[in-house]
Amino acid sequence: MKTASPFYRNLEDALDARRKSHTFYTITQTAWQITDTAADFCSNDILSFGSSGILSAEYLEELARLHQANPGAAGSRLADGNYAYLEETEQHIANFHGAETALLLASGFEANVAIWTAIPRPGDMILYDALVHASTHEGIEQSLAGEREEFAHNNIRDFRRVLTAMVDAHPLIKQGKRSVLIAVESVYSMDGDVCPLQELIDAANELCPLGNAQFVVDEAHSNGIYGPGGKGLVCALGLEKEVAVVMHSYGKALSSRGAAILGNETIKSVLLNFARTVIFTTAPSFSSIALIRSAYRLLDSAHGIQAQVKVHSLVDLFMQSTISHPLWESASQAGILSVPLLRAWEESSLATSHIVTIRSRQQYTYWLHFHLLLAGYCVLPVEYPVVSKGQSRLKVTFHAGNPEEQVKGLVQAIFAWVQEITDIEGRKGNSQIAEVSKSAQQVYTWMASEKLTGFGMPSSWAS
Numbered sequence: 001m002k003t004a005s006p007f008y009r010n011l012e013d014a015l016d017a018r019r020k021s022h023t024f025y026t027i028t029q030t031a032w033q034i035t036d037t038a039a040d041f042c043s044n045d046i047l048s049f050g051s052s053g054i055l056s057a058e059y060l061e062e063l064a065r066l067h068q069a070n071p072g073a074a075g076s077r078l079a080d081g082n083y084a085y086l087e088e089t090e091q092h093i094a095n096f097h098g099a100e101t102a103l104l105l106a107s108g109f110e111a112n113v114a115i116w117t118a119i120p121r122p123g124d125m126i127l128y129d130a131l132v133h134a135s136t137h138e139g140i141e142q143s144l145a146g147e148r149e150e151f152a153h154n155n156i157r158d159f160r161r162v163l164t165a166m167v168d169a170h171p172l173i174k175q176g177k178r179s180v181l182i183a184v185e186s187v188y189s190m191d192g193d194v195c196p197l198q199e200l201i202d203a204a205n206e207l208c209p210l211g212n213a214q215f216v217v218d219e220a221h222s223n224g225i226y227g228p229g230g231k232g233l234v235c236a237l238g239l240e241k242e243v244a245v246v247m248h249s250y251g252k253a254l255s256s257r258g259a260a261i262l263g264n265e266t267i268k269s270v271l272l273n274f275a276r277t278v279i280f281t282t283a284p285s286f287s288s289i290a291l292i293r294s295a296y297r298l299l300d301s302a303h304g305i306q307a308q309v310k311v312h313s314l315v316d317l318f319m320q321s322t323i324s325h326p327l328w329e330s331a332s333q334a335g336i337l338s339v340p341l342l343r344a345w346e347e348s349s350l351a352t353s354h355i356v357t358i359r360s361r362q363q364y365t366y367w368l369h370f371h372l373l374l375a376g377y378c379v380l381p382v383e384y385p386v387v388s389k390g391q392s393r394l395k396v397t398f399h400a401g402n403p404e405e406q407v408k409g410l411v412q413a414i415f416a417w418v419q420e421i422t423d424i425e426g427r428k429g430n431s432q433i434a435e436v437s438k439s440a441q442q443v444y445t446w447m448a449s450e451k452l453t454g455f456g457m458p459s460s461w462a463s
């Protein structure tokens with residue numbers, strides 16, 4: 001790169017900063033994608049519609065039924081890109097989720113940007129949960145709203161505090177002349193925890209009794225999984241009439257791509273008139289809409305219902321097998337293993353989804369990840385900057401296609417590692433070179449030979 005032009009050198013300098021802080025991303029295929037033996041506990045194909053081939057079959061049937069010549073769209077939605085099948089599918093989706101209208105877009109990211117750039121009008125305010133997705137932040141940053149405040153994640157007391165301060169500081173909000181738009185997600189992907197939506201709505205109605213506090217619920221991680229028939233949290237709680245805007249995206253449980261924004265006629269008109277990610281882009285293609293339509297058909301079938309039930313039963317199996325394991329008590333007391341959602345799961349089946357995170361001491365996150373990978377279980381390590389420093393964890397995503405034996409095997413592998421760590425901690429301090437787990441040893445030996453550091457490698461291992 002020394003001989004490269006300043007243009008490329010400057011770009012490489014920016015990448016070097018990432019490399020140095022171990023936050024440099026590359027794209028890889030994980031073991032479950034390239035081997036037949038590794039178990040997928042990380043992909044978003046939650047109902048296994050994609051990997052089982054069932055969605056492809058349904059999609060081909062849909063295409064054959066429709067005889068459509070053009071697989072694309074002939075323009076932007078406001079020009080020549082509107083077509084009957086797109087409109088019919090939007091109505092089908094609106095009816096399925098109990099909404100008045102739906103507007104389809106090419107992705108959840110574009111949908112969130114559309115919502116937050118079009119719906120809050122000048123003088124409105126935005127309140128958002130601290131853990132909302134990057135696409136919501138992107139939209140909020142570009143929005144016309146006067147003020148944006150965050151409240152602590154899923155914390156009703158903090159929500160009340162911030163909303164009260166907002167109402168007190170802005171007479172037009174107090175008088176109901178301007179609105180507060182509130183951004184939440186039904187299921188938060190970093191921990192799999194569920195939004196206390198009813199409690200937040202009750203608090204908002206109490207503090208803004210004139211109806212000018214309205215919610216936008218991102219159902220990316222509940223679509224197809226949560227609530228009756230996979231209709232999402234809003235439907236599960238019967239809040240269809242109380243939530244102004246709901247976003248369902250299709251890249252996860254439905255194994256497709258795209259998103260629908262649900263709301264009333266006013267919301268749809270506002271999006272069509274003000275959202276640049278709707279106006280200045282090609283309408284969703286016929287082929288992408290046919291895939292979404294096929295996925296909805298499957299979701300509403302006996303197969304879809306069984307898949308949803310299976311996912312939840314696997315989460316129950318994982319939780320049960322974890323708490324009944326002979327090492328669980330001692331491991332959790334020693335801080336070697338924790339499952340933050342466990343207590344909530346014990347209290348209510350509605351408190352969990354298909355995502356469960358497991359945590360250990362921060363320095364062990366990658367050791368457990370290496371151990372599980374080598375044992376054939378792909379789970380996702382989640383590290384800074386995706387989560388705050390000191391909050392790293394392993395995210396386990398359950399799928400309809402995971403056999404029960406795989407879940408039991410995963411729990412056994414986790415506790416084999418717990419035993420190994422317990423033994424290592426018992427022997428601590430005997431050697432100059434910090435003792436690491438067997439799987440971490442394999443990885444660090446190779447990394448040291450390549451002069452690489454990071455991923456939990458103790459400094460004494462770095463060459």
Ligand SMILES: Cc1ncc(COP(=O)(O)O)c(C=O)c1O
Pocket residue numbers: 107108109110112133135185189218220221249250251257258259
């Ligand atoms: C909560 C949430 N909202 C929106 C999106 C964006 O959806 P898409 O992948 O369809 O762009 C994601 C994707 O990861 C998400 O997790």
